[in-house]
Amino acid sequence: MNFKQLLSAAALATLSLVPSQTNAQQARPKGMPHLLKPHNSTLMLKAQKVPLGRELWGNVVKSTRWDNGTPEYGFYSFGASGSIDINELFIDDNMYANASGAMVGNRLDVIRYNREQHVMYHYLYNASTGECENISYLTDFSLWATETAVSADNKVYGVFFTGDAEGTELGIADYANETRTAIGTVSRYYVALGITKDNVLYGIDTNGNLYSINSTTAKEKFIGSTGVKVSGAKATEAALYAADGTLVMRKRVADGTVVLNLDGCKPGVYVLTLENEQTFKLIKK
Numbered sequence: 001m002n003f004k005q006l007l008s009a010a011a012l013a014t015l016s017l018v019p020s021q022t023n024a025q026q027a028r029p030k031g032m033p034h035l036l037k038p039h040n041s042t043l044m045l046k047a048q049k050v051p052l053g054r055e056l057w058g059n060v061v062k063s064t065r066w067d068n069g070t071p072e073y074g075f076y077s078f079g080a081s082g083s084i085d086i087n088e089l090f091i092d093d094n095m096y097a098n099a100s101g102a103m104v105g106n107r108l109d110v111i112r113y114n115r116e117q118h119v120m121y122h123y124l125y126n127a128s129t130g131e132c133e134n135i136s137y138l139t140d141f142s143l144w145a146t147e148t149a150v151s152a153d154n155k156v157y158g159v160f161f162t163g164d165a166e167g168t169e170l171g172i173a174d175y176a177n178e179t180r181t182a183i184g185t186v187s188r189y190y191v192a193l194g195i196t197k198d199n200v201l202y203g204i205d206t207n208g209n210l211y212s213i214n215s216t217t218a219k220e221k222f223i224g225s226t227g228v229k230v231s232g233a234k235a236t237e238a239a240l241y242a243a244d245g246t247l248v249m250r251k252r253v254a255d256g257t258v259v260l261n262l263d264g265c266k267p268g269v270y271v272l273t274l275e276n277e278q279t280f281k282l283i284k285k
Contacts, residue, residue, distance in 0.1 A: 054080040057089065059097040059110065075108070075130070090130030094123055100145035102156040102173065103127055109175040111143050115245065115271075120144065122178060141165040142180055143173060147193040149201060157201060157215060159190045165269075165281070170201075170218035184218025204228075240282075241271045 060076045063086075074091030078084050099111035099120065108125040120138035125131065140163040148158035156173040160180060168189065173180040188211070190203035201213035202223075210223045238258040240248040248265065251258050253274065260272070262284050270282040 056080055057103070059095055059101070060086065061096050061098065075125075075127070092125070092130070092132060094121075094132070094135075095125070099143070100148050100158065102148045102150055102158075102175070104150055104154045104156065107175075109173075111138070111145070113144065118245070122175070124175075136178065138178065143175070143178065145173070147190045147203065148173065149193040149195040151195050151199055151215075152197050157193070157195060159186055159193065159203070166283075170213060170215075183216065186213070186218055186220060188220065237274075239273045241273065243269045243271070 055077055056079075057075060057077045059074070061071075061073060063072075066072065072088070072091045073093060073095045075089040075095060077087045077089055094112065095110055096112050097110045099113045101108070101110040103109075106126055106128045108127040110123040110125065112121045112123065113119075114121065120141065120143070122134075122136045122138055122143065123132055124134040126133055141161045142163040144161045144165070145158035146160075146168065148156055150156055156175065158171060158173055158180075159168055160171045160173070160182075161168055167185060168187075169185050170183040171180045172183070188203075188205040190205055190211075192204040194202050195215070196202075199215045201215050203211050203213055203220075204226060205211065208226045208228045210226055212221045212223060213219070214221075236253050238251050238253050238260070240251075240260060242248055248270065249260070251260060258274075260282075262270075262282070265284055267284050270284065272280045272282055
């Protein structure tokens with residue numbers, strides 16, 4: 001993925017939600033087995049109509065076309081050159097990869113955090129047919145990534161939350177076994193990530209800055225600003241929630257800025273949501 005493609009991905013990226021619980025061993029809801037049967041869903045495969053040039057695929061989780069209708073979560077394609085026209089590959093009600101995922105060959109793994117239930121799900125799709133082949137429940141946050149990138153040898157690199165969601169680190173995911181390795185700690189949230197054939201990672205953070213990331217040490221190096229604002233541009237209201245989902249306060253957003261006073265809040269983990277577009281974790285000590 002070159003710089004132009006990475007920039008295009010960043011412009012369309014949505015930030016992963018941040019966990020509202022920090023306990024790595026969450027209590028499983030009553031009646032929920034570890035492995036769930038794939039759901040019955042309506043899937044639609046359509047012919048691609050992508051402009052000449054590089055083609056990108058991704059999970060669309062928000063669209064202005066859905067403002068007055070039912071969201072059509074799913075897998076879409078678009079071209080990286082010329083006008084960006086979003087083309088539907090298939091849709092599925094559960095394809096909401098707010099905790100990222102990756103596609104390797106025909107295997108499409110989607111990690112989803114359900115804020116209402118406070119649980120993590122792993123959905124396995126066949127990228128050729130759009131069928132959901134398996135659903136499983138995850139017991140911690142270690143496969144939750146802000147973004148991932150697949151190397152030439154099919155390794156899934158990503159910036160992941162630690163199992164207790166207290167930090168972020170560069171790692172390699174093994175979705176088939178629902179495990180991952182850790183390479184090293186990173187200090188930023190990345191909303192776009194790419195990797196070269198020489199395994200050099202490049203990421204764009206929430207401030208629109210481009211960094212190179214060493215894939216063996218996790219060392220980050222600032223390259224420059226993209227000039228693209230990728231977070232909070234359209235939000236007009238922010239909501240702060242406690243770790244148990246209780247609403248703490250709502251504040252207006254002006255010119256992309258919101259001011260929160262946490263003096264009256266107890267120490268702990270909080271979730272700041274910008275009109276359901278992006279979510280950030282706040283820790284008061």
